[in-house]
Amino acid sequence: MAPLNARSIPEELLLLCADPVRGRLRIPYATFYRVIAGGTVAELLVTGAITVEERRITGFRPLGAHDEVAAGVLARLEAAGKRRQQLGLDLALRRIPRKPGLTPYLDRLTADGLLTVEKHRFLGLPYRRHVATRPDVRQEIAARVAATLAYEGGAAAGPDGQSAERDRQLAGLIGAARMDRRLYPGSTGAPTRRAILQLTKELPIARAVRRAINSDSAAGSS
Numbered sequence: 001m002a003p004l005n006a007r008s009i010p011e012e013l014l015l016l017c018a019d020p021v022r023g024r025l026r027i028p029y030a031t032f033y034r035v036i037a038g039g040t041v042a043e044l045l046v047t048g049a050i051t052v053e054e055r056r057i058t059g060f061r062p063l064g065a066h067d068e069v070a071a072g073v074l075a076r077l078e079a080a081g082k083r084r085q086q087l088g089l090d091l092a093l094r095r096i097p098r099k100p101g102l103t104p105y106l107d108r109l110t111a112d113g114l115l116t117v118e119k120h121r122f123l124g125l126p127y128r129r130h131v132a133t134r135p136d137v138r139q140e141i142a143a144r145v146a147a148t149l150a151y152e153g154g155a156a157a158g159p160d161g162q163s164a165e166r167d168r169q170l171a172g173l174i175g176a177a178r179m180d181r182r183l184y185p186g187s188t189g190a191p192t193r194r195a196i197l198q199l200t201k202e203l204p205i206a207r208a209v210r211r212a213i214n215s216d217s218a219a220g221s222s
Helices: 009-015 029-046 068-084 089-095 103-111 137-150 161-176 190-202 204-221
Strands: 050-053 056-060 115-122 125-132
Touching (some): 009 029, 009 103, 009 137, 009 161, 029 050, 029 068, 029 089, 029 161, 029 204, 056 068, 056 089, 089 204, 103 115, 103 125, 137 161, 137 190, 161 204
Antiparallel strands (some): 050 056, 115 125
């Protein structure tokens, strides 16, 4: 089993949805696939597969030996980018299909023993519920992100630049998904929430995800 800090951003976003007591994943499916799509793009950024400037993806590099989900997304985005010279982040998020969506990440976490699957039936129809094998995994990830954000001097001054940048991107997506109050409640969590809010405003991918979610909400209410 890989250590938690070696997990991809989409996988950690899913683990952060675990109920702190029962471990059941509480995933708001209506919008969460947008956050997972943003996590996939953010993972490509921190691994050096893409470069981003403001609202556009400005460069692509081969992934080499990497997971097939990320490789497939990279190929899809690069093909779209070649037709436009540069690919806007808003369009990039739409280029990541809803299906299979969360499934590859859930399956990988299950195969690695971080999730188990409960099978149920409702009105005669089968459905599956994913449960974290360690309910405290959510707190571990949240605490690590908080520690990174609190590190004096920011990500560039940290001992591991890529890990710190991954935590920053993850924090921005936590804010885009509006999970910050659930993960960092009360007055003790206020400094982390402020840092997350700032990153959600600053980081291009987190901003793009927030725009996509707001657009979905506006379309649903019209």
